[in-house]
Amino acid sequence: MAQKIDKMYEEAVDSGLLPGISVMAGDKSGNIIYSKSLGTASQKEGRDLPFTASTVCALASMSKLMTSVAVLQCVEDGKLDLDMDVKPLLPSIGKHGIITGFDDEKSSAVLEENTTTITLRMLLSHTSGHEYDWFNPELGKWRASRGEEPWTGPTVEDKSVLPLVFAPGTSFSYGAGHDWAGKIVEVATGDTLDAFVRTRIWEPLGIENDLSFYPKSREHMQDRVADISTLNEKGELPAVDAAPFDILFGGTDCLGGAGLFGSTEAYHTFVCALLRRDPRLLKAGSYVELFRPQLSEHLEEEFNKYVAKSPVHTAFLGMDIPLSVRKTWSFAGMVAKEGMPGRFAPGMTLWGGVPSCEWFIDHESGLCGTVVCQILPPMHPPVMALHAKFQSELFGMIHKSE
Template identity: 70%
Template sequence: MAQKIDQVYEAAVDSGLLPGICVMAGNTRGGVVYCKSLGKASLKEGRDRPFTRGTVCAIASMTKLMTSVAVLQCVEQGKLDLDQDVRPMFPAMGKYGIITAFDDEQGSATFAPDSTPITLRMLLSHTSGHEYDWLNPLLGKWRASRGEIPWSGPTVEDKSALPLVFAPGTGFAYGAGHDWAGKAVEIATGMSLEEFMRKHIWAPLRLDDDISFYPKSKITMKNRMADMSTLNEKGEPPAVDAADFDMLFGGTDCLGGAGVFASTEAYYAFMASVFRRDSRLLSAESYTELFRPQLDEAAEQAFNDYLARSPVHTQFLALGIPHTVRKTWSFAGMVCLDGQEGRFKKGTTFWAGVPCVEWFMDHEAGICGLALCQILPPMHPAVIALHEEFQRRVFETYGGNSQEDSRELSSG
């Protein structure tokens, strides 16, 4: 059966759609039931390293799960409160008010003042009114009118001190809430997010040589980093080296929404620990909070409408899951309230990131999986379709809550 899973990605690597990839799957008992690595870690001339489970990748928005865990750890420690207004921590947050229109002739935006409290719960649930500027046409025009590039600059404030797009708590928009939440961790603890995660997440799991916001500064990681590759303008193979692409767009802060780099083996170990509710990270009560849907009825409808708003929203956020499958949001990621035949059961949690990376946790079936590659354009449908097929074959093979002993069935 493992051979059927192998076949999902072999043709993609052979065709040049994917330079390299590593995928892992496991179960709630902590066992790795499947692992496979294929292809190369770089298409740069003169570099011929294989893509392995130890290859270090930008995980982009999959950082958000890690930041949610860090915030809940601070809540457990009494240093943060999920429902306290965090605006006093961040004078720049929401300082422009709510953007309501943009006059193309005048090159200027219209704003409505707003002082609604913004809480960590809102930031982690994407209900705070923040939206990524590259997803919102009004914010894109506002940035351009100021001579700025979307999501650019060294700090969280440079990237994310944007006009809000709705009054906090009244809608859903995918944005940099986790970047602000990561800064709240830093203020509350007096530690950088790197230091906090190393102490409270990576070290307890013995992963601190394989995960970092600053991999190029770590001897143990620098020489194992994968290089980004890209398909052509039509999204067609073969991929080529994307030498000029900066995943962080000039960022130097610890970006809690998108800044971590990790190997497949290390991120899988973290994800699997969260999946099986490892007490080294959080209490049982905090895991319940992490995974439970956070959206009220209106915000849930706003989220489902948001996914269908445009092809861009669907490509970046829906992960190939039909609009007929009702979805909501948890601190961990997107939650499917319905199952999809042959792929996952209801309550499955997902999230992903720009270089076509993705994870899933099927709580009812007792299986989880991770796919790491480094390919552009972001969330390319052809690559996301491969991840769907990977999930389907893992579900078919291991999703029956099988009692067979956990063992690694494939490697590379």
């Protein structure tokens, strides 16, 4: 079965769908049961950089898992509370109120005051009312009415001081909750998020030289940073260099929801530590909180409707899991409440990042996997389908040996 995984990713690279990729899988004992890297990490002229397990890549929304662990560490330290009102630490959050419409004739948003408390728990579970402005047409119009571009600027505040799209706690939308949560960690600890997770996560796991929010300022990382590639507007092959695309859109803050860079090997070490519930990172009760579903029955229904809202939503958020499979959300990421025969067991937790990256933890089967590539369009369905096949082959590999 390992040969099947080899072949499908080799064919993807040979076809021009993927310039390069690195794939790893492990088990609860910490064993690497599959590892493969191939192709190139850059298509820039004159830059010959093979894609390896130590290539440093933009991990985008795979940052969210790291930030959730950091928040729970602060909760253990008594510096934060999941149900605290975040407004005293983040004075600008939610200051524009709730957007209920947009008057095109007046080029003006219809806003109403928000009177509901935003909690840290809401930020980590995407129920705070925040939605990415590039994902919401009305927020896009609101930006344009102010002469602004979506999700631009150096700081979390520049990118994420937005009108809410619903009253906190009443629905689900995918947004910058983890960027705000990372900022809360910084306020509570007096450290940058980069420094905090270095001390509390990366150094205990021995991966401090392979993860950073600022890889190009790290002498031991800067020459290993991959370049992002893209298919054309129709998704046609082959992929080419994506310059001048900036995945941070001018960001200089530590963006806890989107700004982490790292190698496949280092991130996979982190994921494997979570699979085995490594006590160096969190206490047993915090692992329960990390992985347990956070959504009420109503919010779970809202989440499933949100994923099915449009083909764009399904492609970007669905992780190539059929809409018929019931899903919920944990602080770690999406949870598949039902299993898929031959692919994963009930309760699998997973999430991804814009350049078609993915991690997953199949708790019941004792498996985890990490797939890192640097390809646009975001969460490109043919690439995500490959990752789904990787899960299936890995699942079959393990269960055949039982």
